[in-house]
Amino acid sequence: MTPSPVSPPPADTSTWPFDTVLVANRGEIASRVIRSVRALGLRSVAVYSDADRGARHVLEADVAVRIGGDAPSDSYLSIPAVVDACRRTGAGAVHPGYGFLSENAAFAHALDAAGIVFIGPSVHALDIMGDKIRSKNHVAGFDVPVVPGVAEPGLTDEDLLRSAGVVGFPLLIKPSAGGGGKGMHDVHRPEDLPEVLGTARRVAARAFGDDTLFLERLIERPRHIEVQVLADNHGTVIHLGERECSLQRRHQKVIEEAPSALLDEATRLRIGQAACNAARSVDYTGAGTVEFLVSDAAPDEFFFMEMNTRLQVEHPVTELVTGVDLVEWQIRIAAGEVLPMTQTDVVLTGHAVEARVYAENPEAGFLPSTGTVLALTEPTGEGVRVDSSLVPGGTVSSSYDPMLAKIIAWGADRGQALDRLDAALAGTVVLGVDTNIEYLRLLVNDVDVRAARLDTTMIERKLPDLTFRRVSSGDLALAAVLLVEAEPVTPGHSPWHRGDGFRLGTARPREIALEVDGATTTVRLQRADGTWTARIGDTTVDVRVDGYGVTIDGLRRRRQYRVDGDTVWLGDAGWSARLRRPGRRDLLDAALSRITRDEGSADPLVRSPMPGTVVSVSVEDGATVQAGDVLVAVEAMKMEHQLTAALSGVVRLSLKPGDLVKAQQIVATIEAAPEIDAPSPPAPAPISSPTSSSTEGNAA
Structure with a gap:
């Protein structure tokens, strides 16, 4: 069983300077904070944008206030709107969660001016630690080792280009503000640096309102280890052990665990002391995290990266191995309470692992997904915890970060924790939105992950060899049957009103076209005695769907399913698939497209893969482009996707920055020019660079 919580003395909230806490965030972290606010007997206030009107955190709070439109700048990032919501609801304190305004010194200033308690560190700590350049230079004087690089305020692109030679390649571009991997880019060749700097500045400006960048030497195949600190207003600073966060994709954490399997006790003591030194250097109060790079080859060496002056996405693994409710202590410390524990009271028991569930399609270049949650099952069981933003019927919007939930498991040892996490992921069902659950299960069961052979580049190396489950003939047959059986029944008993292929003699087979991952397959169905026989090419499959479930070729199958108009969602043990019945217009367009170009040639139409x-628009209408040239960058779910030309020719487009696009909307057309058109390679997949986490915000 999980460790018993450290039992703090009961809180006497009658003496506190506030009795109502406003949670200035959304999604799973807002719901998680509300739990601890209620457990303390305080009144909770949620804020929401138009897109989040029916969100889970809104339903769970005692009071909810609309603060603006869908765009974060109009709502969750609007300091005046949040302060006004405090005044309207009588909230005497604000918990910022993570991301959005959680590390914004101007926000803390505004709350202080309004007489509202900020549940976080001082403005002094935010000012120093919120700027990666300043924090790195600052902690170097307090016995905290730092990564070599060039970190000075106000560096221009020209300054950075000149400094790159001194830093050396490969190098890492980092934004001075914010975190979570947003705006961070590896650069291995000098010729790539100018273009990547432009992308990094755009991302940093949008995510943090500050495009200041700096450079660090890229430590290849490092381990990412962070230390949780907790400090009160009376001089006590302790750490609650470390977390291993090395399983990342493009600097965005995917799976985290506590404690790290890499560190021995001596190193754990030293890295914990360094984290406390960093916290003391700014008179830190509340919960914070100090992040380090640790060499896998030399695990006794570690380098300071940054301090996150807020709660972390992965805080649950620390809570599970220590029994300490970090959110409760954030609130109690903000109310003036003294930490009753010392460093010797902190004991790490067992092991905990967390996986982040995202609305994304790993097989399609991790494109974020939007939609409505049609079916939802969240796991339970011993040692399992779920922090979630999901509700049945809820909408996953393109306005925010794609993180939907966190599945966390505790075990007596690392192996049991991973087994429980795998089982919990297998028991998680989310239909209506593409998710990364199958991908998470593949990672959890990877031989190197099981052996704790981790580093921050491991996922990128593993991705090409990951084998995802494909849609089978049985899945196609089941989807076709579900679509047919979901068709509305026309009143009347005349055979002319029936859509079952009736004719004299043998019934005509129903033909159902199904589109999966851009490919269309025809399923021919005939029914006899309640069982459908499906023919897919040369394969025959028998399907029966009844009150007992799904039977395929005589075997009962564990299929979760939902029919949504012309789309069928199937799910099984963490795997899910979306099968769509294309309309006549879709089939005609596809046929015409095949007719008008040579077989195997690249498609001249450039479409946005998502809303x-x-x-940014990189070329002008009428410009001549080469295959692979970037044409347009589209941002969705706080990620930037660069859309490229699939062939050489003259580009036709009429978009401008700020325009909204729909999924599969044509954003550009390439008119092939014979004199420059060479045999074209397959269309490259959209390039995605994570830039934000609205639920999670700054997740590093």
Whole structure:
């Protein structure tokens, strides 16, 4: 069983300077904070944008206040709107969660001016630690080792280009403000640096309102280890052990665990002391995290990266191995209470692992997904915890970060924790939105992960060899049957009103076209005695769907399913698939497209793979482009996607920054020019660079 919580003395909230806490955030972290606010007997206030009107955190709070439109700048990032919501609801304190305004010194200033308690560190700590350049230079004087690099305020692109030679390649571009991997880019060749700097500045400006960048030497195949600190207003600073966060994709954490399997006790003591030194150097109060790079080859060496002056996404693994409710102590410390524990009271028991569930499609380049939650099952069981933003019927919007939930498991040892996490992921069902659950299960069961052979580049190396489950003939047959059986029944008993292929003699087979991952397959169905026989090419499959479930070729199958108009969602043990019945217009367009170009040649139409906002246009209408040239960058779910030309020719487009695009909308057309058109390679997948986490915000 999980460790018993450290039992703090009961809180006497009658003496506190506030009795109502406003949670200035959304999604799973807002719901998680509300739990601890209620457990303390305080009144909770949620804020929401138009897109979040029916969100889970809104339903769970005692009071909810609308603060603006869908765009974060109009709502969750609006300091005046949040302060006004405090005044309207009588909230005497604000918990910022993570991301959005959680590390914004101007926000803390505004709350202080309004007489509202900020549940976080002082403005002094925010000012120093909120700027990566300043924090790195600052902690170097307090016995905290730092990564070599060039970190000075106000560096221009020209300054950075000149400094790159001194830093050396490969190097890492980092934004001075914010965190969570947003705006961070590896650069291995000098010729790539100018273009990547432009992308990094755009991302940093949008995510943090500050495009200041600096450079660090890229430590290849490092381990990312962070230390949780907790400090009160009376001089006590302790750490609650470390977390291993090395399983990342493009600097965005995917799976985290506590404690790290890498560190021995001596190193754990030293890295914990360094974290406390960093916290003391700014008179830190509340919960914070100090992040380090640790060499896998030399695990006794570690380098300071940054301090996150807020709660972390992965805080539950620390809570599970220590029994300490970090959110409760954030609130109690903000109310003036003294930490009753010392460093010797902190004991790490067992092991905990967390996986982040995202609305994204790993097989399609991790494109974020939007939609409505049609079916939802969240796991339970011994040692299992779920922090979630999901509700049945809830909408996953393109306005925010794609993180939907966190599945966390505790075990007596690392192996049991991973086994429980795998089982919990297998028991998680989310239909209506593409998710990364199958991908998470593949990672959890990877031989190197099981052996704790981790580093921050491991996922990128493993991705090409990950084998995802494909849609089978049985899945196609089941989807076709579900679509047919979901068709509305026309009144009347005349055979002319029936859509079952009736004719004299043998019934005509029903033909159902199904589109999966861009490919269309025809399923031919005939029914006899309640069982459908499906023919897919040369394969025959028998399907029966009844009150007992799904039977395929005589075997009962564990299929979760939902039919949504012309789309069928199937799910099984963490795997899910979306099968769509294309309309006649879709089939005609596809046929015409095949007729008008040579077989195997690249498609001249450039489509946005998802709904979003145009953030940059790299070429002018009528310009000559080469295959692979970037044409347009579209932002969706706080990620930037660069759309490229699939062939050489003359580009036709009419978009401008700020324009909204729909999924599969044509954003550009390439008119092939014979004199420059060479045999074209397959269309490259959209390039995605994580830039934000609205639920999670700054997740590093």
